[in-house]
Amino acid sequence: MSELVETLIEDARWKDVGLAALAEVAARNTLVHRSLNPDHFAISLMGCDDARIMTLNNDFREKPKPTNVLSWPSEDRAAATPGTHPNPPHIGPMPPEELGDIAIAYETCLAEAEAASKQISAHVTHLIVHATLHLLGYDHISDADAALMEGLEVEILASMGQPDPYS
Known part of the structure; x- marks a missing residue:
């Protein structure tokens, strides 16, 4: 089994969270759920701080504020019709x-x-599932796309023994 997620830790606090291991499990489970062999794919992950992600958010989305997670698919994989895979x-x-x-x-x-009274590991797992779905072409711009994506997140997290993040 090859490594799916190559993790670069810019902020050492991520090591205490176990970001690399959490990301590997979350991304693998996401691909398997979508019937994709994780050994055929690669993802790059950077664990950074708010200052770094704020710069990235400004540069790529023109939003000069920090956010939790950003993703950049290697190609546009979006569905042609909202609410479809x-x-x-x-x-x-x-x-x-x-x-x-x-x-x-x-x-x-x-x-x-x-703020949600959750373990950071559970929240990070959810965010990596979410970001991996973005890499696969899912989005939440329209209500139909959001419903599909959130439903997949709930299913994937449940398969990992994680609670519904939206309940």
């Missing part, structure tokens, strides 16, 4: 196929977890 990613002749990049911010994730 996107086409699965193409597997090239030389796997692993790069799905994209994810950045996750420590302070925002910790604050959100504490």
